[in-house]
Structure formats: C-alpha cells, structure tokens
Amino acid sequence: MTPTQKLNNEIFMIERALEAGRLEDAGRLLDRILKLDPKNPRANELYAYFLGASGESNKAFEQLKIACGLEGALPSALHELGRQYLYAGQFESAINYLEAALTRNGSFIGGLHDLGIAYALTGALQKAREAFENAYRLDPGSAEVVYNLGKVYDDLGMAEEAVKCYYDAVSIDPKMTSALINLGDVNVDLTHYEEAISNYDAALAVDSSLSDALVNRGVAFHIMKKFEEALSSFDQAILINKNCAGAHFNKALTLVSLERYQEGWKEYEWRWAYEKFTSPPRSFKSPLWLGAESLDGKSILIYSEQGLGDTIQFCRYLQILRGKVESIFVEVEQSLISTIESMNLGINVIKKGEVMPAHDYHCPMMSLPLALQQDQGRPPFPDKYLSASKELVSKWMARLGSSDIPRIGIVWRGSATHANDKNRSIALRELMSVLPEGYQYLSLQKEPTQDERMLLASNPMYLDYSIDISDFQDTAALVNCLDLVIGVDTSTIHLSSALGMRTWLLLSYVQDWRWSPDKEQSAWYSSMRILRQSVDQKWMPVLEQLKSEIRSFLEAYPKYDAEEKL
Known part of the structure; x- marks a missing residue:
C-alpha cells in the first residue's frame, strides 16, 4: 500500500469513527495524521467536525476556517463553513463560501439551496430565485427546495408560481404545514378565500396547535365577513397560546368592525406586542395612562400612531380628555400640527421627533377610547370636530x-x-x-x-x-x-x-x-x-x-x- 493509499484509508477510518460516534478512535487517528501532514485539507476539515462532536463549537468553527484557508480546500468544507455563517446571520460571508464551494464542485443541491436561503435573507430575491430554480432542476422531488422556491416567488409578487410550488411541496410532503399555511396566505391575496380556508384546515388537521394557521384562517373569515367564524378561530388560537398577540389583535379588529367597542378596545392594546403592527412601541420615563389614575392637576402626552387618517379620526377624543387634565401635549406629524391646533382646545402641539417636554403620563392616541371609557354606542362627535381656517x-x-x-x-x-x-x-x-x-x-x-x-x-x-x-x-x-x-x-x-x-x-x-x-x-x-x-x-x-x-x-x-x- 502506497503512503497516499494508507493516508486515504486512515481518513476513511476517521470518517466511519465520527459517523459511529467513536470520538476517541477518531481523535487518535486525527492526531497521527495531522502530525504527519498538518496541511491536509480533509484531515483539517474532519478535525473541525471532531471538535464540534466533542462539544467545542467555537474551536470547531475556527478549525473549519483553517481548513477552508488551506490550498486545495474541499467543497464540503467550504459548504459547511458557508452554512455556519448562514446560521450565524453573517450572510455575506455565507454567500462567499457557498459560491466558492459551488465553483469548485460544480452545482450540487445542498450548496444551491443554502445559497438561495442566504440570498433571500439579504433581500437579493432574483439571485435567490436563480439558486433555488437551479436546485429544483437537480432535484424536483425535494419538498424543502420547492417550498423555498415558492417563498421567493411569493416575495417577488409571483403569486401563481408560488401557489404551484406550495402545492407541489405538499404533494411531496402532505404534512408540510408551513407550505399549507403559506398556500393559504397566497390564496387570500388572490381572493381565493374558500381555498385558503381549506389550506389552513389542512394544516390544522396535521397539527391542531398551529396558532398561525388559526389566526390566518380567522383573518380570511373576517375578509369574507364571516365574523363569528373569525372570532371562533381567534379564540381557538388564544386557548392554545394565551399570549398570541396576532390572535388578540385581529380579534380586536373584528370586534370593533362589529361595533363591539367595549371588548374591542381592550383587545386592541395587544397591537404593541404584534410583530406585524406598523407602529413601533414607544418608551417614555412617564407611566402609561389607560384611565385608572386621576389626571387632576397633571399633564399628559398624547402621541400619534399608524397613519395620518388614524390621527384625524381619533383626535376627536382630545375634546373629552381636555376636561380631565391640567395640560395636554400632543405629538403629531408636521402636516397635522395646524389641524390639531384648529381644535382650539388650549393644548400644546409638538412636531413628531422634537424633544419631549416633561409630563406626568403618556397615552397613544388610539388608546384614548379605552382610557376614556368611550366604549358604549356610537363614537363621539360624529357630526363635526375639526374646522378650517x-x-x-x-x-x-x-x-x-x-x-x-x-x-x-x-x-x-x-x-x-x-x-x-x-x-x-x-x-x-x-x-x-x-x-x-x-x-x-x-x-x-x-x-x-x-x-x-x-x-x-x-x-x-x-x-x-x-x-x-x-x-x-x-x-x-x-x-x-x-x-x-x-x-x-x-x-x-x-x-x-x-x-x-x-x-x-x-x-x-x-x-x-x-x-x-x-x-x-x-x-x-x-x-x-x-x-x-x-x-x-x-x-x-x-x-x-x-x-x-x-x-x-x-x-x-x-x-x-x-x-x-x-
């Protein structure tokens, strides 16, 4: 047996030992090989896997970088390092190593799939699409590849293509609930509401605890104006997870749509915990006021949230608040300052982004109906509450x-x-x-x-x-x-x-x-x-x-x- 054959045989033995979990044997063989050939690319790569299997993840990562820096670094090492960077959220480095692995090895499905994920996470959707389509050509039977290609099509606004991919993914793996939920979401966008309900139901048949499927099904029912079914779906999600912000928030929208304001405004406070809510939560030194404390002799900051129309709609409540507090500061966008001032309530209007004056309490403008207990009957001042100059x-x-x-x-x-x-x-x-x-x-x-x-x-x-x-x-x-x-x-x-x-x-x-x-x-x-x-x-x-x-x-x-x- 030649020295090269002997080296290859021992590397093969190390691979089998690592696969079998015989770390002591793998370590002993690696120690011998690396002393004889310290720059052997495969041995250095296997040493990284040995360290990882031994629980030394940081050392494993550093060793993998060493293996990838050697002349003749193998595509498997480059691919694995690219994956490690991908999991660490270092997408540019991930792309560099994944592309290097593909250059050295030619197209292979694992590298193309991971590269597609990295590109998608950086927002390079067309490059992600190309990577996933190439992976799909290599293996059209991979549910994961077809699913991720569908996600990219979805993000690119290619709804029909996304639907086909999601259906294909489910045909390969009928229990892929993520594909079923995404399929429902796209069908909602396409106004295929009954199909969307069926998709969500199919996901729930696989796993009845999927709160996302319940919430999204409730939203579809809401759009269809099947409000009781929507509320039932949201309540099921809350039973599974009492802190499901999406269920509480969307339940609030349904309740307020039905003019059930007393229930709706309470649930609407969940908006701040909902990841899809468009206004970021604010932080102040002053405590939040939601009606419990007396405002006699106090000052309060009211700030706008969401859109300009929301501020115009809800500023009516300032008239009620005016009689309960010593002074009011209202923070709004520049374009609305003169409009709020035209209410002639003796309040101090501040441009959004300016330095806040000292105040005792704060309250988001769209929490005023709850704080002021304006939750019975028709909203106040429906006839007129603003005036032109x-x-x-x-x-x-x-x-x-x-x-x-x-x-x-x-x-x-x-x-x-x-x-x-x-x-x-x-x-x-x-x-x-x-x-x-x-x-x-x-x-x-x-x-x-x-x-x-x-x-x-x-x-x-x-x-x-x-x-x-x-x-x-x-x-x-x-x-x-x-x-x-x-x-x-x-x-x-x-x-x-x-x-x-x-x-x-x-x-x-x-x-x-x-x-x-x-x-x-x-x-x-x-x-x-x-x-x-x-x-x-x-x-x-x-x-x-x-x-x-x-x-x-x-x-x-x-x-x-x-x-x-x-």
Whole structure:
C-alpha cells in the first residue's frame, strides 16, 4: 500500500469513527495524521467536525476556517463553513463560501439551496430565485427546495408560481404545514378565500396547535365577513397560546368592525406586542395612562400612531380628555400640527421627533377610547370636530372664483406603503371615465404622479392645486369650498368627514376595520356615505353607481356656503 493509499484509508477510518460516534478512535487517528501532514485539507476539515462532536463549537468553527484557508480546500468544507455563517446571520460571508464551494464542485443541491436561503435573507430575491430554480432542476422531488422556491416567488409578487410550488411541496410532503399555511396566505391575496380556508384546515388537521394557521384562517373569515367564524378561530388560537398577540389583535379588529367597542378596545392594546403592527412601541420615563389614575392637576402626552387618517379620526377624543387634565401635549406629524391646533382646545402641539417636554403620563392616541371609557354606542362627535381656517377659506374662494356649477373634490389612491393599498386605490383614468360632465372636479390627491398631473391638465373639467397645498389645513380650507368630496379610504376622506362636509367613500371589499360591514352610513362620521365593492372586488360597478347618483344627489341638496361651514 502506497503512503497516499494508507493516508486515504486512515481518513476513511476517521470518517466511519465520527459517523459511529467513536470520538476517541477518531481523535487518535486525527492526531497521527495531522502530525504527519498538518496541511491536509480533509484531515483539517474532519478535525473541525471532531471538535464540534466533542462539544467545542467555537474551536470547531475556527478549525473549519483553517481548513477552508488551506490550498486545495474541499467543497464540503467550504459548504459547511458557508452554512455556519448562514446560521450565524453573517450572510455575506455565507454567500462567499457557498459560491466558492459551488465553483469548485460544480452545482450540487445542498450548496444551491443554502445559497438561495442566504440570498433571500439579504433581500437579493432574483439571485435567490436563480439558486433555488437551479436546485429544483437537480432535484424536483425535494419538498424543502420547492417550498423555498415558492417563498421567493411569493416575495417577488409571483403569486401563481408560488401557489404551484406550495402545492407541489405538499404533494411531496402532505404534512408540510408551513407550505399549507403559506398556500393559504397566497390564496387570500388572490381572493381565493374558500381555498385558503381549506389550506389552513389542512394544516390544522396535521397539527391542531398551529396558532398561525388559526389566526390566518380567522383573518380570511373576517375578509369574507364571516365574523363569528373569525372570532371562533381567534379564540381557538388564544386557548392554545394565551399570549398570541396576532390572535388578540385581529380579534380586536373584528370586534370593533362589529361595533363591539367595549371588548374591542381592550383587545386592541395587544397591537404593541404584534410583530406585524406598523407602529413601533414607544418608551417614555412617564407611566402609561389607560384611565385608572386621576389626571387632576397633571399633564399628559398624547402621541400619534399608524397613519395620518388614524390621527384625524381619533383626535376627536382630545375634546373629552381636555376636561380631565391640567395640560395636554400632543405629538403629531408636521402636516397635522395646524389641524390639531384648529381644535382650539388650549393644548400644546409638538412636531413628531422634537424633544419631549416633561409630563406626568403618556397615552397613544388610539388608546384614548379605552382610557376614556368611550366604549358604549356610537363614537363621539360624529357630526363635526375639526374646522378650517377662515383666512385660508377666503384665500381659496378668491382663487377659485364664483361658479354656477357644483364643485367636487376627488382622491383616488392612498399611500403605496399601506398594506391594503392595492385593494383600496383606483386608477385616476378609470375614475375620470365615469365622472359626468357639468361639474368642476378638484384634485385633492396628495403628490399626484407626473402622468396623473398631465391627465388632469388635459381635461378642462379638472383642477389640480396639489402643488400649492402645504398641509392639512390647506386641504381643509379647499374642501370647505366644495359641494361634495369623493374618494377612496385615505386621510383626506377622514378630514372631509371630520369637517362635516358631504363625503362619499368608495370602499373596497377588503376593507379597514373602522367601516362597519354592509352599512351605507359610518358610525364615525355623520356626513359620510359609503359606496361599497361587492364580493367580486370590481371597481366598475361602484363607479357606475357613482355616475348615476352624482347628479340626483347634488340636485337634491343646495350648494354649501363655504363661510357658513366654518
């Protein structure tokens, strides 16, 4: 036997000893080989595995780096070090070693799969897609590969491709609950709600304790307006895990949608523990106030959360709070400062991000209904609680001039970052196609695109003053000059309604919690009328209804006098 053959034979013996857990034998053989050939790549790699099996993980990791730094480092070592970096969250290093392993060994499924995961975790989704697709070509029967390819397709917005992958993964491994849950989530996005329910039920048939499946099934039931089934699903998740924030939070949304405010506002406090909640929790030296302590002679900080529309909707509660406390500080976004000041409550308004003044208590604005025990019946001040500046109204009236035809404000889309924006917004061209002639339409859209500006400018029926609107008080003054405001669910619609102006909300079938189901009126705003999408989620039937009702509605009501509305 040649020296090389003898060395290879001993390495083979070390591999078998490690596989069998005979660490003493492996250690003795490694010690001999490394003395004879200290730079042997395979022996150094096996020594790293020996250290790991001996419980010395840190030394094992360092030894693996040594093995990978040797001339002729093996693809298996490079792959393993890449995996170690991947598990440690050091994704760039992981990618470097995984790519090196693939370069030396050619394509192999383990390296491609791990590389896809590393790329996905760094947000390089197209590279992750390429890696997983290459792995899939090598082994289309791997449930894990097909599942992760589906996740990348899902993240890339390729919903149909994601669905196929998830179904394929489940056909390979019928008990892969993660694929079943993700399949349900994509089917919800595709509005295939019954299929989604079946997917969640299939996951729960495998493991009835899956709180994620129960929560997501409840959300699907909520969208379908099967509210009792939704509540039952959330309650099942809470029975399994009493601290399941997602179940409590989504239960709150269902309860408030049903105008069961007393239960709903209590559950809504779970939002701060929910990982998908859009506003990060705040930390203050002062204690949180939720109504238990007396505020006599005290000061309190109220701060906005979530969207601008939420602040406009919930600032009404400041009027009730004003009578219970010595002084109020309100922290809001710059664009809302003058609007809050217009309430004339003698409160101190602070721009979000500025240094906080000393205060005795703090409370998030959307916790005020709970803290003030405003949980019975209709929300307060549904008629009007905001006012426009007389000076600004006069300025806009002078700029607009007199008109013999009614003026209608329009807003067609919300913020693109809103989770439901793809459902709630309407294309401007589609809206304009149904608006009848004989009226003057004013754009109230925040930051219209260049294409939208050009489209408005091409039709003399439409006016666009968006470039001259600096904050919500400008918008409020302009709204005060109109006879009707029409729009999708946005902060501008909240503002118009809070001003007591006639407002028509064009509401998507997948709606926010604040608009009670199947009602034309809003519990929050007396002046609002709701035109709703049906279950088919098409806008054109809603717009055709809008077209047929604009003339008859405005003929039945006299034009507003802007001065009288102040």
